[in-house]
Structures are given as structure tokens and as C-alpha cells.
Amino acid sequence: MIKTEHKYIEILRILKDHQEPMGAKRLSELLAERGYVMTDRAVQYYLRYLDTRGFTEKVGNQGRILTPSGIMETDRALVDDRIGFVISKLERLAFRSTFDPSTSTGDVAYNLTIVPNEVLDPVSLIFDKVRDAGCSFFSGYSFVDRDPRVPPGHTGILTLCSITMDGVFQHHGIPVKVAYGGTLQIENKNPIRFMNIIGYQGSTIDPLQLFIGAGLTAITRYCDTNSGLLLANVRQIPAGAEERSRSLISEMQDCGFRFPLTMGKGRIFNLLTDPHRISLVSFSGMNSIGSVFEAGYKFHTEIGAGTIPFSKVGDR
Incomplete structure (x- = not known):
């Protein structure tokens, strides 16, 4: 189970809501709209962690997308929080x-x-x-x-x-x-x-x-x-x-x-x-x-x- 930290879950949610690969800059903007103010560098740190868990993967220089495991994790993680x-x-x-x-x-x-x-x-x-x-x-x-x-x-x-x-x-x-x-x-x-x-x-x-x-x-x-x-x-x-x-x-x-x-x-x-x-x-x-x-x-x-x-x- 992924760390029960809201920022990780919000990143997964955003990636699930968007079909195209997304980079740290755009993720940072969308996170700010949801009340999570993070620098691009901080978002990169979170993304690297999600990569190691197999929930996201990098698509060239375009950004990250969710893996099938990431989609499943997003669906079940923090239901009470959602x-x-x-x-x-x-x-x-x-x-x-x-x-x-x-x-x-x-x-x-x-x-x-x-x-x-x-x-x-x-x-x-x-x-x-x-x-x-x-x-x-x-x-x-x-x-x-x-x-x-x-x-x-x-x-x-x-x-x-x-x-x-x-x-x-x-x-x-x-x-x-x-x-x-x-x-x-x-x-x-x-x-x-x-x-x-x-x-x-x-x-x-x-x-x-x-x-x-x-x-x-x-x-x-x-x-x-x-x-x-x-x-x-x-x-x-x-x-x-x-x-x-x-x-x-x-x-x-x-x-x-x-x-x-x-x-x-x-x-x-x-x-x-x-x-x-x-x-x-x-x-x-x-x-x-x-x-x-x-x-x-x-x-x-x-x-x-x-x-x-x-x-x-x-x-x-």
C-alpha cells in the first residue's frame, strides 16, 4: 500500500484524470489549484518515488503517465479521504x-x-x-x-x-x-x-x-x-x-x-x-x-x- 500521504494521492488522481503524459510543471500548477503548493523540484521527487513503486512511468520528455498498477492504487487508496x-x-x-x-x-x-x-x-x-x-x-x-x-x-x-x-x-x-x-x-x-x-x-x-x-x-x-x-x-x-x-x-x-x-x-x-x-x-x-x-x-x-x-x- 502506498504511503497514506495526500500529496501522493493527489498526483495519482491528476494523472488519472488526464490521458496525456504530464510533467512536473503542469502537475505543480494543478496541485496548487487543489490546495497543495509544491515546487517543480518537489513534484519531481514525488514522481521518482511513484516510479519506484511502479505506479507511474516516464514517457520520454513528455512527462509521466499512470501504469495499470497506478490506476488500481488510485481507485482504492484513501477512499475515506476521497x-x-x-x-x-x-x-x-x-x-x-x-x-x-x-x-x-x-x-x-x-x-x-x-x-x-x-x-x-x-x-x-x-x-x-x-x-x-x-x-x-x-x-x-x-x-x-x-x-x-x-x-x-x-x-x-x-x-x-x-x-x-x-x-x-x-x-x-x-x-x-x-x-x-x-x-x-x-x-x-x-x-x-x-x-x-x-x-x-x-x-x-x-x-x-x-x-x-x-x-x-x-x-x-x-x-x-x-x-x-x-x-x-x-x-x-x-x-x-x-x-x-x-x-x-x-x-x-x-x-x-x-x-x-x-x-x-x-x-x-x-x-x-x-x-x-x-x-x-x-x-x-x-x-x-x-x-x-x-x-x-x-x-x-x-x-x-x-x-x-x-x-x-x-x-x-
């Missing part, structure tokens, strides 16, 4: 989101999907289809190819992450709880009920990513027939913040955001929520990605990949 990892990452990302809807300026959180160039055109058409069907969190997306995470022969697609909403609310003094992720049944554009739902608190994996991988969505069918199973999130805010939140929502909608699907207290569809808090249900920014998965294309997605100026998102 509990709550997803929500903690989202909370950090919300804090770093500085978007101001009144001026359409500041940084927003985004998801990064990396696709091979040979399938970029059909994948782009799927993104367009989901956007035009109105089941995305935001009205546009962007391409990026000059990013160290995007390997040669690939293009990155930036979609706006719904955690941006949390950042806006928090910076205006409204505490937000990301409560649930689920699949929402829609019939003739009318939301009916949640078919599957998982709480974010205590989760070791993003619930929506789990639903996509398990084939529990029907996003493409919705785009074609107005009926299907879409990815949605449930957030909760104090009841006393309803008036202020509606004002912020209106400003964000003017900027191209598409939420909420509904908001209220008590029962939301078939979900019984806290009667003392307002629940907001919104379509996830992952619906485009889920539809690409349904079509069978290969890709890699990093949820909550970072923050970027709002002006660089949504040119398509």
Missing part, C-alpha cells in the same frame, strides 16, 4: 468564479472536453443540437487548441460549468448548497420527475459523470422528440434570499444563462426538499457531453477544469 472530494472541488471553483452579471465581466467556471480532430465536426453538431434544444446551462460554447491539456491532433471544447451560478450568488452574500445531481424525465418539454438522484455531499465521484457513463441518460432522444432523460442539478439557498436571487437570475439570463428550470420550496417534482430553503433546479452544462457519449464518440472531459474570462466563452 469522501466529499467532489463537493470540495466545486466549492473552490465557485470561490474563484468572479463573474459579475451586471457588467458581463469576470471569470466563469468551465468544463473542458477534448476530442480528436477527425470527429470534431460531428461532435460540434451534437453540441449545437443540445444548445438549440434549450437543455444546456448556457447558450454557447468555445473551441480551444492552445492549451497544454489539449494534445496534438485534438481540440478542446469549453462549456460553461453551472458552478458559476454558485460563485455569483456567494459573491452577493447568498450561500448556496449544491445538493443533488440527477436525471430528470421530460415529456413533451414538461419536467415530470427525477428518475435517478445522488447527493453531492460525501460523494467520491461527480453524480452526473456517473449517470453518463452508466447509460442512464436519453439526451439525444429529447433533442429529437422533446421527451427524454436530461441531466439536472438541484441547489438550495435560504428562503429569505429569494427576492435577491431572482434579481441575479434575471441578470444572468440576460447574459445567456439558462436557469432555473424551476425554483420553490417543499416538493420539487417527486423530490421532497427542505421546506425552509428555496430549491433551484437547472439543466446541467454536461448535457452536451452526455449526448456525445450517447453517440459513441471517444473523448475526455474534465469537469470544473478551471476558470476563464467570460469574454472567451460562448462564441458559438
Whole structure:
């Protein structure tokens, strides 16, 4: 068993989340985003140790990748420590989101999907289809190819992450709880009920990513027939913040955001929520990605990949 030190585990997690080889400099940057400030030299030391354990291997001058043993070790190491990892990452990302809807300026959180160039055109058409069907969190997306995470022969697609909403609310003094992720049944554009739902608190994996991988969505069918199973999130805010939140929502909608699907207290569809808090249900920014998965294309997605100026998102 590997040393139970968080820095080793974080390095393994980062390498598992990225398909391409990664060097000490990039690892140092990503570790800093997760709260582990380390010099490039220190990261090199950790990598050499992981090499000796057979968990990583060097790929020329490109950096390290996980070995099969490293993948297994990452999956089983520090399960207790990983509990709550997803929500903690989202909370950090919300804090770093500085978007101001009144001026359409500041940084927003985004998801990064990396696709091979040979399938970029059909994948782009799927993104367009989901956007035009109105089941995305935001009205546009962007391409990026000059990013160290995007390997040669690939293009990155930036979609706006719904955690941006949390950042806006928090910076205006409204505490937000990301409560649930689920699949929402829609019939003739009318939301009916949640078919599957998982709480974010205590989760070791993003619930929506789990639903996509398990084939529990029907996003493409919705785009074609107005009926299907879409990815949605449930957030909760104090009841006393309803008036202020509606004002912020209106400003964000003017900027191209598409939420909420509904908001209220008590029962939301078939979900019984806290009667003392307002629940907001919104379509996830992952619906485009889920539809690409349904079509069978290969890709890699990093949820909550970072923050970027709002002006660089949504040119398509």
C-alpha cells in the first residue's frame, strides 16, 4: 500500500484524470489549484518515488503517465479521504468564479472536453443540437487548441460549468448548497420527475459523470422528440434570499444563462426538499457531453477544469 500521504494521492488522481503524459510543471500548477503548493523540484521527487513503486512511468520528455498498477492504487487508496472530494472541488471553483452579471465581466467556471480532430465536426453538431434544444446551462460554447491539456491532433471544447451560478450568488452574500445531481424525465418539454438522484455531499465521484457513463441518460432522444432523460442539478439557498436571487437570475439570463428550470420550496417534482430553503433546479452544462457519449464518440472531459474570462466563452 502506498504511503497514506495526500500529496501522493493527489498526483495519482491528476494523472488519472488526464490521458496525456504530464510533467512536473503542469502537475505543480494543478496541485496548487487543489490546495497543495509544491515546487517543480518537489513534484519531481514525488514522481521518482511513484516510479519506484511502479505506479507511474516516464514517457520520454513528455512527462509521466499512470501504469495499470497506478490506476488500481488510485481507485482504492484513501477512499475515506476521497469522501466529499467532489463537493470540495466545486466549492473552490465557485470561490474563484468572479463573474459579475451586471457588467458581463469576470471569470466563469468551465468544463473542458477534448476530442480528436477527425470527429470534431460531428461532435460540434451534437453540441449545437443540445444548445438549440434549450437543455444546456448556457447558450454557447468555445473551441480551444492552445492549451497544454489539449494534445496534438485534438481540440478542446469549453462549456460553461453551472458552478458559476454558485460563485455569483456567494459573491452577493447568498450561500448556496449544491445538493443533488440527477436525471430528470421530460415529456413533451414538461419536467415530470427525477428518475435517478445522488447527493453531492460525501460523494467520491461527480453524480452526473456517473449517470453518463452508466447509460442512464436519453439526451439525444429529447433533442429529437422533446421527451427524454436530461441531466439536472438541484441547489438550495435560504428562503429569505429569494427576492435577491431572482434579481441575479434575471441578470444572468440576460447574459445567456439558462436557469432555473424551476425554483420553490417543499416538493420539487417527486423530490421532497427542505421546506425552509428555496430549491433551484437547472439543466446541467454536461448535457452536451452526455449526448456525445450517447453517440459513441471517444473523448475526455474534465469537469470544473478551471476558470476563464467570460469574454472567451460562448462564441458559438
